Amino acid sequence: MRQVIIVGSGPAGYTAAIYAARANLNPLVIASSVEFGGELMKTTEVENFPGFPDGVMGPDLMVKMQEQAEKFGAEIVYDDVTKLELEGDVKRVTLGNGDVHEALTIIYATGSAYRKLGLDDETRLSGYGVSWCATCDGAFFKQKKVAVIGGGDSALEEATFLTRFADIVYLVHRRNKLRASAALQDRAFADPKIQFLWNKEVAHVYGDEKVTGIGLLDTETGEEKTLDVTGMFVAIGADPRTHLIHDQLELTAEGTIKVDGRSSRTNVEGVFAAGDVIDPTYKQAATAAGSGVVAALDAEKYLAELSPELLALATTPAEAAAV
Amino acid sequence: MSTAKDVTDATFQTEVLDSEKTIMVDFWAEWCGPCRAVGPILDQIAAEHSEKLSIVKLNVDDNPETAMKYGITSIPAMKVYRGGEVVKTVIGAKPKPALEADLAEFLA
CATH class of the missing domain: 3.50.50.60 (FAD/NAD(P)-binding domain)
Known part of the structure; x- marks a missing residue:
C-alpha cells in the first residue's frame, strides 16, 4: 500500500508528484496510457510558463516535469484508471490492466477534456x-x-x-x-x-x-x-474530467470537483483534487502546477495526522525490503 | 513511438497491398504527440498477435503520396489492409483495451 496515489500527469499531477516525492511519500502516479502529460502534449510553444524566457515546447516541458518527479522517487505507471473506491481509510485504484493499487490518500488531477459542439x-x-x-x-x-x-x-x-x-x-x-x-x-x-x-x-x-x-x-x-x-x-473549451468520481465526490455548479476554500480537500477524507478538474476559471499550466503543490502539502498534512497503525500499512517498498 | 517496420511510398505496394497477410499501417509523424503515445501500445498488440496481424508504420511527412492517397487528415490513423483493400480504419490514440476492441475481428 502507498501513502499517496496521484491520478493524472499534467502540470498539477507531476507537480504534486515532485512535492510528494520530496516529502518521502513515495507517490505512485497513474499517468494514463495515451494521454500522459496532459493537454500540453498537444501544444507547441508555451510562452507563459515562468522560467522559460524563450518559450518551451509543451511536450518538452511535460517530459522535464516527469523527469523531475522521477528524480525524487515518484513512480509512474502508464495505464488508465478504470475504477476508484474512495470511501474509508484505504483507497483503491483499479487500472486498465486489472492491477489494483491501494493508498491512504489520493490526489485527483485528471484535468479536462475538449468540449464538442454536439452535432x-x-x-x-x-x-x-x-x-x-x-x-x-x-x-x-x-x-x-x-x-x-x-x-x-x-x-x-x-x-x-x-x-x-x-x-x-x-x-x-x-x-x-x-x-x-x-x-x-x-x-x-x-x-x-x-x-x-x-x-x-x-x-x-x-x-x-x-x-x-x-x-x-x-x-x-x-x-x-x-x-x-x-x-x-x-476549440470551444473543455469540461472537467469527473466521470470516475462524479458519484463519489461533491461537484460544483460548474461541474468541477468541490474543494474546501483555497485547499485541495474534497468532501471525502484523504482525497485531494488539483488542477483544471477543480478550476472553472483560470486553467493555466502555472495555476495547475501551483494547485498540485497545494494538494501534495495537504496530503502530507493529512498523513501526518493519521494514526501510527494506519500509517504502518503504507510501507514503501524500500522500507519493506529493509524489515 | 512504435518500433514497427517502416513502409514507404516506394514499398507500400509490395509490402502492404500485395501482402498475403492482414496488415495494419500506423500513419504517424515525429511531431505528433499522440502518435508517440500509441506507438508502444501497437508494439504490444503486434507482439501478442503476430500470428494474426502484422503492424507496420508509415511516416506521413516522408511519404506524402501514400498519406494523400488514403485521405489521411488526422493522425495517428491506423488502417487495416486485406487483399489490397482497407477493411478497417481507427483514428486517434486510444488505450490498449479500446484498440483491442476496435481490432477484435483481426486479433481473434
Whole structure:
C-alpha cells in the first residue's frame, strides 16, 4: 500500500508528484496510457510558463516535469484508471490492466477534456476533417481553407498555428468579442491569413466521407450560410474530467470537483483534487502546477495526522525490503 | 513511438497491398504527440498477435503520396489492409483495451 496515489500527469499531477516525492511519500502516479502529460502534449510553444524566457515546447516541458518527479522517487505507471473506491481509510485504484493499487490518500488531477459542439455530423466526421488538435492534424491542410471554432486562448493559438499550412483560416466565434489574451489577439488580428467571422454558430457540418463545408448560423439575423472548408478545428473549451468520481465526490455548479476554500480537500477524507478538474476559471499550466503543490502539502498534512497503525500499512517498498 | 517496420511510398505496394497477410499501417509523424503515445501500445498488440496481424508504420511527412492517397487528415490513423483493400480504419490514440476492441475481428 502507498501513502499517496496521484491520478493524472499534467502540470498539477507531476507537480504534486515532485512535492510528494520530496516529502518521502513515495507517490505512485497513474499517468494514463495515451494521454500522459496532459493537454500540453498537444501544444507547441508555451510562452507563459515562468522560467522559460524563450518559450518551451509543451511536450518538452511535460517530459522535464516527469523527469523531475522521477528524480525524487515518484513512480509512474502508464495505464488508465478504470475504477476508484474512495470511501474509508484505504483507497483503491483499479487500472486498465486489472492491477489494483491501494493508498491512504489520493490526489485527483485528471484535468479536462475538449468540449464538442454536439452535432451528429461532428462526431461522424471526427478524424475526417473535424479535429480538436491543430498541432496533430494541421499539416494535412496545406493550401486548404479551414475554420477554427471558438474565441478563447486555445482557439487563437490553433488559428495562428494553422496559418503555417492553410491558405485561409476562418475564426468563427459566436460573439463579437474574443475572450483570448491581448497578446494572442494582437497576433491574430495582424495575421493576413486569419479572417474573423463574428456572431456565428456552427449549425451543420457537411461532407459524406470528408468535411466539405460547415453551415454557419448568424446569431443576429438567424440566417444560415455555408462556408467552404475542408477542416474544422473545434476549440470551444473543455469540461472537467469527473466521470470516475462524479458519484463519489461533491461537484460544483460548474461541474468541477468541490474543494474546501483555497485547499485541495474534497468532501471525502484523504482525497485531494488539483488542477483544471477543480478550476472553472483560470486553467493555466502555472495555476495547475501551483494547485498540485497545494494538494501534495495537504496530503502530507493529512498523513501526518493519521494514526501510527494506519500509517504502518503504507510501507514503501524500500522500507519493506529493509524489515 | 512504435518500433514497427517502416513502409514507404516506394514499398507500400509490395509490402502492404500485395501482402498475403492482414496488415495494419500506423500513419504517424515525429511531431505528433499522440502518435508517440500509441506507438508502444501497437508494439504490444503486434507482439501478442503476430500470428494474426502484422503492424507496420508509415511516416506521413516522408511519404506524402501514400498519406494523400488514403485521405489521411488526422493522425495517428491506423488502417487495416486485406487483399489490397482497407477493411478497417481507427483514428486517434486510444488505450490498449479500446484498440483491442476496435481490432477484435483481426486479433481473434
